[in-house]
Every structure is written in structure tokens, then in C-alpha cells.
Amino acid sequence: MKTSWRNASLVASAAAVLALTTACGQDSGASSVGSQNVGATAAAGGYGGLGSGIGTGTETSPSASSTSAVGQGNLGAQSASAGKLQVSANPELGDVLTDATGLTLYRFDEDTAEPPKSNCNGDCATAWPPVPADDASAGAGIDKALLGEVTRADGSKQLTIAGWPAYRYAKDTKAGDLTGQGVGGKWYALAPTGKKASVASLPGLSTRNDPKLGEIVVDKNGMTVYRFAKDKAWPKPVSNCNGACLEKWPVVSPVSANDTKGVQKKGLMSFTRGDGARQQTVNCSPIYTFSGDKEPGDTNGQGVGGTWYAVRPDGKMVGVSDK
Structure with missing residues (x-):
């Protein structure tokens, strides 16, 4: 009877390790990382043009x-x-x-x-x-x-x-x-007050459909969430954005799984960074916002340096081909 109990415990432990491995091993980083910069081009003419979509900021002046x-x-x-x-x-x-x-x-x-x-x-x-x-x-x-x-x-x-x-x-x-x-x-x-229309109450993490990038993850303020191609998700999350990098790319603080909508739950976790701060991940990959995004809907961080990309609901990077 004791032997059976011990064997069952070993099986359960192995299953737990396997589950963790699967959760944080889905995306081991970017492969075939391109240099495309969708959504990072400033509009010409100062007033935009006849573009389409919420918050892309990429429209050009019309002829x-x-x-x-x-x-x-x-x-x-x-x-x-x-x-x-x-x-x-x-x-x-x-x-x-x-x-x-x-x-x-x-x-x-x-x-x-x-x-x-x-x-x-x-x-x-x-x-x-x-x-x-x-x-x-x-x-x-x-x-x-x-x-x-x-x-x-x-x-x-x-x-x-x-x-x-x-x-x-x-x-x-x-x-x-x-x-x-x-x-x-x-x-x-316009909001009814004359101010810019503000984001409605959002979960800690949710998604929105961007006309250029497709469905992407946003934080509680509606700001676009990004991944850094030099970070690691396996065997555990590691952020390689430190010091001055964090001034441009603030980390997303931990979010409860119950405070999310439309984001893949598997691998949705937080971890302790090298500087001691806690950071949220999607599919075990560290996530950030961009200081260059001024309004909800902005995607100015997309493709910056060929290493920063908006995040899909499954944690993959927009514009990056994964093996």
C-alpha cells in the first residue's frame, strides 16, 4: 500500500514538471526576427490622411x-x-x-x-x-x-x-x-466633455483588434503591450531589458488570471526580475508597454530596433515568424 502511494506521488510530481515545461516552453524566443516596423511611421502632413483603423498612427496625407x-x-x-x-x-x-x-x-x-x-x-x-x-x-x-x-x-x-x-x-x-x-x-x-474619449474600464490584460496588426494584447489602460525579442521564456522567464531600457519600455506589473480577457491563460504568470521587481508574462514571455505610445491605440513600438513587437493573445510576436 505504501509502495503504491509512493509511485502515485512520483507520477503526480512528474506530471507537474511536465505541465510547467509545456507552459513555459511554447515560445523559446523569436526566430526569423525581421526588421519590419509596422505602425512606427509618423504620419505625414501633420494631420494624417484617409487611413483606416483605431490608433495606428500610420496614415499619410492624401493627394x-x-x-x-x-x-x-x-x-x-x-x-x-x-x-x-x-x-x-x-x-x-x-x-x-x-x-x-x-x-x-x-x-x-x-x-x-x-x-x-x-x-x-x-x-x-x-x-x-x-x-x-x-x-x-x-x-x-x-x-x-x-x-x-x-x-x-x-x-x-x-x-x-x-x-x-x-x-x-x-x-x-x-x-x-x-x-x-x-x-x-x-x-x-471627442468625449461628451470635449476631452479625448477615454478608455472604458478594462481588465488588467485584454485584447483589441488593430486594423494593421490584428488582435493584440493591451494593458488596463488600453495601451499596447510588447515583447522584446532578446528576452527568454524558457526554461524560465528572463528579461534582458534593464537600466535605461526600462525608461522606454516600462514593465507590465503582475495581473491576476481572473483579471484578463481574451489572453491565453496557459503560461500567464509573473516572475521576479533581476532587479527584484515583479513582471507579468504572456505564455511565459515578459511583457512591456512603450513610452512612445501616448494614447490608447498607439502602436509606435511595433518593430522598433527590429527587436520590439506587439503581442498576440497567444504570446507570440506580431510580425515575427516562429518556427
Whole structure:
């Protein structure tokens, strides 16, 4: 009877070791690491262009021909009065301000709210049609005192929200579209308060569908999560980002497995770094955020140095071919 108990214990111990080996041995690092830098190129022209997707920051300035070609089926809606403004709940950005038809309203970082001033003209105003101030009114959840107007360079009146000039985006063609979010690192959906729409309450780790990179992992603030190709996951997590590296690539602190959504649970663990701090992993690979990402949806760290890549839900690196 004692012998059977001892044999059973040995089998259980071996199974536990095997499970740990499997969990932390799935991805032993990058192979065929490329030098592609998807999402790290700054937008040209200062105002972005007719790009697509939330927060890629990679769109370029449109030419006159491309500007006129995109979104032609929606030009009437883009130039129409805002009507009664609405608040739309977005799972990634929280409350977003829209016009009466549900089209997202945006603000531009190069504008000013005090005093109100629009710095989007010419081709910029074609890609980002200013919202006319006439006939705009506050719907439910919107403080009517925040609505105002500013006189543009061409003499027209543009709607302002808490002083910020409001725009639509030419490539938003239907209610709920948010293709202008994060374009050029300067264009953001408006919250009902006039501020940039903030991320809704998120788990410690979750995923979002990036139009350029696909499904990627984000932290509790909606910031893109990255892996360092020089780190190790096997036989145990090892971070090779230290000292000054950590100023650019802050570690993701430990997250409970119950505080995640859409991220692979296998290999989801934390470990003690060489400097004594605790760091989270996905599939046993250490994860970080990037100081160059300023807003949720930014992916400016993708491909940096040919060694930093956004993380897929299974822990693999976006843009890296694994054997």
C-alpha cells in the first residue's frame, strides 16, 4: 500500500514538471526576427490622411485625387449639420460624441480650445470636414453649455465642444465608425466633455483588434503591450531589458488570471526580475508597454530596433515568424 502511494506521488510530481515545461516552453524566443516596423511611421502632413483603423498612427496625407475618391458616398452626411448630438458607448474608448446620424466627432491636437481656433484647412479640411455650428443641439448626457462655435479662416462657423473645434472623418461612412481614432497621433474621438474619449474600464490584460496588426494584447489602460525579442521564456522567464531600457519600455506589473480577457491563460504568470521587481508574462514571455505610445491605440513600438513587437493573445510576436 505504501509502495503504491509512493509511485502515485512520483507520477503526480512528474506530471507537474511536465505541465510547467509545456507552459513555459511554447515560445523559446523569436526566430526569423525581421526588421519590419509596422505602425512606427509618423504620419505625414501633420494631420494624417484617409487611413483606416483605431490608433495606428500610420496614415499619410492624401493627394487631391485620393481625397476626393474616398468617402464620396458620404460627402453629404459629412457636410451636413450635426443636429442633436448623441453619446455612443464604445467598448474601447468609453463614451464617444456623435452627430445625429451616429457619425463620430473628432478633435485635432494642433487646434486650440482657449481661445477656440481651427488649424485644419485646405486638404486637411477635406479629409476632416469641419462640423457646421448651425442647428447643433445637445442630446441626452451632453451639457449644452459646452456647445459653441468658432469662425474659420473661410468665414464659416464650426461647432466647438468645450472650445475644441469638432470634425467628422471622411472615411467614416456609417454610424459607429472610428477609423479616424489616433490618426497621425493627433486626431481623437471627442468625449461628451470635449476631452479625448477615454478608455472604458478594462481588465488588467485584454485584447483589441488593430486594423494593421490584428488582435493584440493591451494593458488596463488600453495601451499596447510588447515583447522584446532578446528576452527568454524558457526554461524560465528572463528579461534582458534593464537600466535605461526600462525608461522606454516600462514593465507590465503582475495581473491576476481572473483579471484578463481574451489572453491565453496557459503560461500567464509573473516572475521576479533581476532587479527584484515583479513582471507579468504572456505564455511565459515578459511583457512591456512603450513610452512612445501616448494614447490608447498607439502602436509606435511595433518593430522598433527590429527587436520590439506587439503581442498576440497567444504570446507570440506580431510580425515575427516562429518556427
